[in-house]
Amino acid sequence: MIDPRAVIDPAARIAEGVEIGPFSIVGADVEIGEGTVVGPHVVIKGPTKIGKNNRIFQFATIGEECQDKKYAGEPTTLVIGDNNVIREACTFHRGTVQDNGTTIVGSDNLFMVNVHVAHDAIIGDHCILANDTNVAGHVKIGDWAILGGATQVHQFCMIGAHAMCGAGTVVLKDIPAFVMSQGYPAQPHGINSEGLKRRGFEKDSITRIRAAYKTLYRQNLTLAEAKEVLAEEAAQDSGVAMLLDSLNAATRGIIR
Secondary structure: OEOOOOEEOOOOEEOOOOEEOOOOEEOOOEEEOOOOEEOOOOEEOOOEEEOOOOEEOOOOEEEEOOOOOOOOOOOOEEEEOOOOEEOOOOEEEOOOOOOOOEEEEOOOOEEOOOOEEOOOOEEOOOOEEOOOOEEOOOOEEOOOOEEOOOOEEOOOOEEOOOOEEOOOOEEOOEEOOOEEEEOOOOEEEEEOHHHHHHOOOOHHHHHHHHHHHHHHHOOOOOHHHHHHHHHHHHOOOHHHHHHHHHHHHOOOOEOO
8 A cells, every 4th residue: 555645756666465554755766676565755766675574663775875975876776575574764875986876775574763874785685684784884794693782884894794792882894794893993702692592503513614714813823823723624524615605705804
């Protein structure tokens, strides 16, 4: 159902079963998939593609122009997957031509109140970003990551899959997969073992990941030396391989 008080551009593509609340505005070049519910007072600008069964709460702004001063009105995009919950006052911005031109949000994520996702960010699936978290431009966040309230992520940083940031963490360097962090700047505090148990990781794999963490952080090895040691274990365990892959993908240096 589309409330008659909503303003929908005729060029917008709205699938069957979409609900749009009163006083929401949907611009041209916006596509909204089946079953998505848009609350009241939401602004969605394009080019933006939103998948199926998302829920967008009041006062969210989706697909706005980015805040990068280099942006000059190019037709960049925002792509959002399926089954996301986007709570009140969240802001998701489109990409820039200085990157790949697209901000990408995966599926099954929870964005709590007042989360900001900046231009060219890439967010995976099953993530939780708690209230007042800010994700700067060009940031990459892996699947199942959890960012506690008021986490601040510097531009171009990477947060690996299954990583977890405590409330108020300031991320200035890359965080490897599985690593829990806290503080300003973020410091490592073990692996997210409880989260891995809940997601079905075998006990032996968690033990190997914990040992890999100790290799990385407790043996006074350089990053290059630690990666050499982990390469042998990665051949035997997919979790360690995921950790090693995140280290190889790091571009800003990892938290140590």
